[in-house]
Amino acid sequence: MTVSSLLLLVLGLGLAGWLTARHRARMFRSAAAGRRIASLPTYHAWYAALWIVVPTLVFVIVWQSVSEALVMQHVLAQPAANDLPPFGFRRQVILNEARAVATGAANAVFNPAAQALVEPFTQAISRYRLIGFVVAILIAAVGAARAFLTIKPDFRAHTQVDRMVMLVLLVASLVAILTTIGILASLAFETFRFFGMISPLDFLTGLHWAPNPMSAADNPDPTRYGALPLFWGTFFIGAIIAMIVAIPFGMMSAIYLNQYADPRLRKTLKPALEMLAGVPTVVYGYFAALTIAPAIRDAALALGISNPSSESALAAGLVMGVMIIPFVSSMADDSISAVPSAMSDGSLAMGATKNETIRNVIIPAALPGIVAGVMLAISRAIGETMIVVMAASTAANLTANPLEAMTTVTVQIVALLTGEGSFDHPATLAAFALGFVLFMVTLALNYIALRVVKRFREAYE
Amino acid sequence: MVTETKSPLPFTAMMQTVPQTESEPEADTKMRARDVSVFYGEKKAIDEVSIDIPTEYVTAFIGPSGCGKSTFLRALNRMNDTIASARVTGTIELDGEDIYASGMDVVQLRARVGMVFQKPNPFPKSIYDNIAYGPRIHGLAEGKPELDEIVATSLQRAGLWEEVKDRLADSGTALSGGQQQRLCIARAIAVEPEVILMDEPCSALDPIATAKIEELIDELRGRYAIVIVTHSMQQAARVSQRTAFFHLGNLVEYGHTSDIFTNPREKRTQDYITGRYG
Ligand SMILES: Nc1ncnc2c1ncn2[C@@H]1O[C@H](COP(=O)(O)OP(=O)(O)OP(=O)(O)O)[C@@H](O)[C@H]1O
Ligand SMILES: [Mg+2]
Numbered sequence: 001m002t003v004s005s006l007l008l009l010v011l012g013l014g015l016a017g018w019l020t021a022r023h024r025a026r027m028f029r030s031a032a033a034g035r036r037i038a039s040l041p042t043y044h045a046w047y048a049a050l051w052i053v054v055p056t057l058v059f060v061i062v063w064q065s066v067s068e069a070l071v072m073q074h075v076l077a078q079p080a081a082n083d084l085p086p087f088g089f090r091r092q093v094i095l096n097e098a099r100a101v102a103t104g105a106a107n108a109v110f111n112p113a114a115q116a117l118v119e120p121f122t123q124a125i126s127r128y129r130l131i132g133f134v135v136a137i138l139i140a141a142v143g144a145a146r147a148f149l150t151i152k153p154d155f156r157a158h159t160q161v162d163r164m165v166m167l168v169l170l171v172a173s174l175v176a177i178l179t180t181i182g183i184l185a186s187l188a189f190e191t192f193r194f195f196g197m198i199s200p201l202d203f204l205t206g207l208h209w210a211p212n213p214m215s216a217a218d219n220p221d222p223t224r225y226g227a228l229p230l231f232w233g234t235f236f237i238g239a240i241i242a243m244i245v246a247i248p249f250g251m252m253s254a255i256y257l258n259q260y261a262d263p264r265l266r267k268t269l270k271p272a273l274e275m276l277a278g279v280p281t282v283v284y285g286y287f288a289a290l291t292i293a294p295a296i297r298d299a300a301l302a303l304g305i306s307n308p309s310s311e312s313a314l315a316a317g318l319v320m321g322v323m324i325i326p327f328v329s330s331m332a333d334d335s336i337s338a339v340p341s342a343m344s345d346g347s348l349a350m351g352a353t354k355n356e357t358i359r360n361v362i363i364p365a366a367l368p369g370i371v372a373g374v375m376l377a378i379s380r381a382i383g384e385t386m387i388v389v390m391a392a393s394t395a396a397n398l399t400a401n402p403l404e405a406m407t408t409v410t411v412q413i414v415a416l417l418t419g420e421g422s423f424d425h426p427a428t429l430a431a432f433a434l435g436f437v438l439f440m441v442t443l444a445l446n447y448i449a450l451r452v453v454k455r456f457r458e459a460y461e
Numbered sequence: 462m463v464t465e466t467k468s469p470l471p472f473t474a475m476m477q478t479v480p481q482t483e484s485e486p487e488a489d490t491k492m493r494a495r496d497v498s499v500f501y502g503e504k505k506a507i508d509e510v511s512i513d514i515p516t517e518y519v520t521a522f523i524g525p526s527g528c529g530k531s532t533f534l535r536a537l538n539r540m541n542d543t544i545a546s547a548r549v550t551g552t553i554e555l556d557g558e559d560i561y562a563s564g565m566d567v568v569q570l571r572a573r574v575g576m577v578f579q580k581p582n583p584f585p586k587s588i589y590d591n592i593a594y595g596p597r598i599h600g601l602a603e604g605k606p607e608l609d610e611i612v613a614t615s616l617q618r619a620g621l622w623e624e625v626k627d628r629l630a631d632s633g634t635a636l637s638g639g640q641q642q643r644l645c646i647a648r649a650i651a652v653e654p655e656v657i658l659m660d661e662p663c664s665a666l667d668p669i670a671t672a673k674i675e676e677l678i679d680e681l682r683g684r685y686a687i688v689i690v691t692h693s694m695q696q697a698a699r700v701s702q703r704t705a706f707f708h709l710g711n712l713v714e715y716g717h718t719s720d721i722f723t724n725p726r727e728k729r730t731q732d733y734i735t736g737r738y739g
Contacts, residue, residue, distance in 0.1 A: 263545075342582040346645070349540060350595040350652060351572035360594070365585050 002129075006060055006136060013140045014053035021048035021151060028153040043157035050164045051147035056140045060132070067128040071099075074124035080116035187439060190432035197426040198225045203433060209396035209412070211427035213419050220426040227434065229396035233313065233406035234438075237388060238381035241317025241402060242324055246377060249321075250328025251370070257329070258336045259358055270333075277326040285390030288319035293391055300403050311393035313406035320387050324377045331373025335366035335456070368456040372449040379445035383438060385410040409434045488515030488703075491656055491686040492537060492574075497551035499532050499541065506532045508710040509551070514656070519678060519687045521697035521718065524707035525733065530690045533707070534658050537688065538574035539567050555656070572599055575649035579661040581641035583633030583648075588625050591633040591644055592616060595652035611651055619647035620677050639670025646677065650685075657681070659689040663696065675700050694734055698722050706730045 025041035075081060075095075085091045098114040100106040102121030109115050151157070195203070197220055206226015215221065253273065257266050293315035300308035339362050347357040363370075393405035394415050416431035423429075492514040499507035507529045514520055514537075522530040532541070539560060541547040553560050560570050572595070583591050592612045595601070602608035612629070616622040621643045625636070633644055642662055649657055659678075663671040678687060678700045691697050697704055697718065704721040706714045706729070714721060714730045725731045 340582070342578060342580055343584065345540065345543065346578065346582040346584065346648075347594070348543060349538065349571055349576035349578075350598065350648065351568045351570075352594075352598050353568055356598055360598075361584055 003060070003064060006133060007057075010053055010056045010060065010136065010140060013056070013144070014049045017052040017144050017147065018045040018049035021045045021147065024148070024151055025157075032153055038154045039157035043161050044151050044155070046161045047157040047164075048144065048147040048151065050161065051143040052140050053143075054164070054168070055143050056136050059139050060136055063132045063135070067132055070128055071121065071124040074127075075117060075120045078117070078120040080120060083113060083116070184439070187432055187436050190429055191436040194426055194429035194433045197429070198222050203227050203430075204437075207398060209407075211416065211430055213416075213425055213427040215427075217422070217425045225426070225430060227409075227430075227437075229398040230407060230409050230412050230434065231437075232398055233392070233396065234382050234408040234410070236400070236402075236406060237313050237317040237392060237408055238320060238384065239378045241314060242321035242381045243374065243378065245318055245321025246324040246328045246381075247374060250325045250377075251332050253325070254329040254332035254336060255358060255363075258333050259354065259362070270330075273326045273329060275326075276323070277330075279323075281323065281384060281386040282390070284319050284323050285386045288315050288387050288391035292319055296403070305403065308403050309393065309405040311391065311405045312403045313392060314402040316388045316391040316408075317402065319391065320381050320384055323384070323387065324381055327377045327380060328373055331376065332366070332370045335369025335373065336362055338369060338456070339365040368452050372452040372456070375445045375449040375452075379442040379449075382408075383410065383442050385414065389414055409438050413438075488517055490514065491516040491556065493552075493554045493557075494533075494537075495552045495554075497533070497536060497549065497553055499529070499536055500546075500548045500550075501532075501544070502546045506710055507536070510707075510712045511551075512705060512712060512715055514686055514688060515703060516686050517683050518702035519682050519689060519700050520703040520705065521701035522688065522690045522705050522707060523692070523694070523697050523733070524713075526692075528707040529710045530707050531660050534576075534660055534688060534690055537656070537658055538571050538576055540571075540576065542567065572652050573654055574656040574658060575652065575654035577642070577645050577649055577657065577659040577662050580665050581638055581645050583636070583641050583644050585632065585634055587630045588616075588633050588636070588644065589629040591648050592651045595648060599652055601652065615647040615651040618650050618681065619643045620673065620680070621647055637670070639666050639673060642666060642670070642674060643677065646674070646681075650681075654685060656686045656688065659687065661690050661692065664692065671696070694722070694736075706733060708733070 022041045022045035025039075025044035029041065072095075075098075084094060094111055094114045095117065097106065097109050097111055098117035099121050101109055101114070101118045102125055109118065199222060202222040203225050205228060206223060207228050208223055208226045209229050210224045212221075212224060257270055257273075261269060289311075293310055293312060296312050296315050296318075297308045297310050300312075343361055343365055344357050347361045348354070352360065388408045388411050392407055392411055394407050394411060395405045396407050396412075397404050399406070413431045413434050416428055416434075419428070490513040494513075495511045497507060497510045498505060510533060522534065524530055532547075535541045536549050537553060537560075541549060549561060555570070555573065559565070560574075584594060586594070589612055592615050593602075593608055596608060596611050602611055613622065613626075616625060621640060624640060625631075625644075633641065636644060642665070646657075646659075646662070663674050666674065675696065678689065681687060682702075689697075689700065701718045704716070704718040705712055706721065706725075706727070708729055714725060714727045716726075721730060722734060725734065
């Protein structure tokens with residue numbers, strides 16, 4: 001009995017429960033002809049089906065991981081397991097191979113040491129599968145019994161179903177939160193492993209970045225893990241060049257759309273601008289790499305700069321700025337709309353022109369919201385990957401010249417993880433440390449920005 | 462009954478019918494409206510109103526909610542221009558000059574005809590900058606000492622100086638509601654307007670703050686022509702010398718405040734001031 005057939009069985013039982021419960025409820029209704037029953041038959045049906053399916057499903061999922069551990073325990077308790085190497089890579093390979101043969105995923109063992117373990121695996125797996133199967137059926141039966149005992153003509157099945165649906169929704173929303181926590185935990189775990197090999201001080205303040213995945217893993221050279229050039233490149237491209245483009249254009253388009261544009265024009269322009277935000281970033285990446293970068297190099301050549309880089313920070317930053325424009329503009333637009341019209345009326349009634357009113361009253365009043373929007377935009381820009389992977393280089397340069405090649409944190413993460421290195425090597429683990437730093441920075445930016453926006457909203461309510 | 466008063470008598474004709482019970486001399490006219498109608502899209506909110514706003518007195522606009530008081534008030538400094546659907550017909554003159562003429566500079570007009578709103582709306586700036594806002598825009602001060610002077614005088618005239626003189630750098634929004642409203646009045650005064658329009662300036666204030674504003678209006682009378690919209694009969698009676706009663710977009714009756722309250726000519730006015738509707 002494999003997992004998938006077990007799941008099918010559970011759903012089948014649920015369906016059977018659904019049909020039976022509905023039938024019973026209909027019987028109540030015809031028996032009590034003329035009177036109303038407390039709930040519609042379908043609610044009774046769902047009540048029974050949920051009681052059968054949900055507990056069983058939860059058990060099957062939990063059993064999936066528990067039985068794995070139990071099987072392993074059983075196998076390791078066998079005398080055949082005594083010949084295994086005590087720990088390490090080889091032990092894992094042998095165990096995996098034996099299990100693969102036992103489950104039918106492989107035909108024969110490659111490693112002779114695994115042969116003796118195939119039989120214990122087969123035994124243990126079929127034993128725990130049987131146990132799982134029996135328990136699942138039992139749970140389904142208990143759920144069904146409970147449901148059918150409570151179904152009566154005056155039973156308020158609909159409130160019960162409501163409550164169960166709410167529980168299911170709650171669990172679903174917990175999944176997202178737990179996943180985030182899980183990601184953060186694994187990221188933190190790998191980061192700490194990395195910091196066990198390279199000191200955080202070297203990592204955060206070193207000026208030279210050249211991890212070598214081919215070097216000996218147990219004796220890394222800490223001077224090659226200085227991530228400062230990456231942080232600088234990320235900041236320079238995402239927070240400086242991109243924002244030099246995105247802030248003025250985003251602000252100006254927001255002011256135009258909000259204050260000057262005809263409502264009909266606004267109705268077409270605003271969605272068009274927002275559509276820009278939905279363009280896959282890889283498309284921007286092409287644009288940056290194939291159009292903007294060569295154009296910038298040609299322009300640099302024309303200006304007499306010798307040997308300009310074809311992968312300049314400028315190209316990536318400019319295109320990233322364009323990508324961020326709708327983001328800044330829509331946040332600025334929201335903040336400007338949140339400024340009460342009493343404020344601009346007050347200014348206009350003083351004889352201020354529209355322009356003076358916007359400059360002196362509306363923008364200052366909307367500023368906190370705009371700043372928060374810019375911070376969110378920066379946090380998006382520094383986490384952006386595709387554009388920089390395609391348009392920026394992998395050379396870590398610590399320079400303020402936008403025409404030079406520069407690399408970013410995200411580019412290096414991609415480079416390190418798609419390389420040849422093993423997952424125990426600091427050159428690979430460095431990717432997690434970089435990811436962790438990026439995560440923390442964007443988290444902080446988002447948190448501060450949301451706080452500012454909240455305070456700002458409260459000020460006008 | 463409605464047809465009987467459909468088109469109100471011109472102000473001059475009306476004045477002749479009102480016996481002169483006051484010892485006040487007849488007033489100069491600051492603003493003169495003739496056959497003014499205001500539309501919001503197709504909807505007529507003000508119907509052919511003619512009225513003369515005197516220079517030396519306080520004029521009160523009263524009438525039930527939705528009758529068009531604010532709409533008419535906003536027509537007097539062209540604040541209706543900010544509403545896309547609003548359209549004004551007829552003529553409104555300020556010192557004999559048509560304010561809806563094509564050559565009229567709206568910015569200059571609003572500097573001459575200031576406005577105070579129902580809800581205090583100080584800018585989120587310091588008290589000083591709130592007052593200095595208008596003078597800066599209109600270039601009324603040469604240098605800082607002169608600007609300081611304008612700020613101080615405006616606050617003094619608005620009766621706020623003693624309360625805020627040590628905290629001019631604090632935010633205007635940190636003041637109490639009543640103080641904020643006096644700040645808004647000071648802000649309007651700072652550009653030396655000729656007319657001040659007030660749209661229910663006390664409706665968000667408690668009785669004590671209201672009394673202060675009323676006192677202030679009384680002190681400002683004579684220096685500026687003042688028009689005040691109010692829902693309080695007592696307030697209209699206390700602060701104004703002229704009262705206009707609006708109903709359903711019409712100007713039903715206009716005359717000396719004392720006459721309107723003691724001896725109204727129209728039944729609708731009588732019903733409203735005695736609280737029978739509105
Ligand atoms: N911006 C607008 N667009 C469309 N119609 C409006 C607008 N402002 C006011 N109106 C309408 O014009 C009429 C007059 O409104 P106005 O605000 O002048 O009344 P009011 O006498 O000031 O009332 P209140 O005493 O409640 O302030 C009302 O019917 C109102 O619905
Ligand atoms: Mg009003």
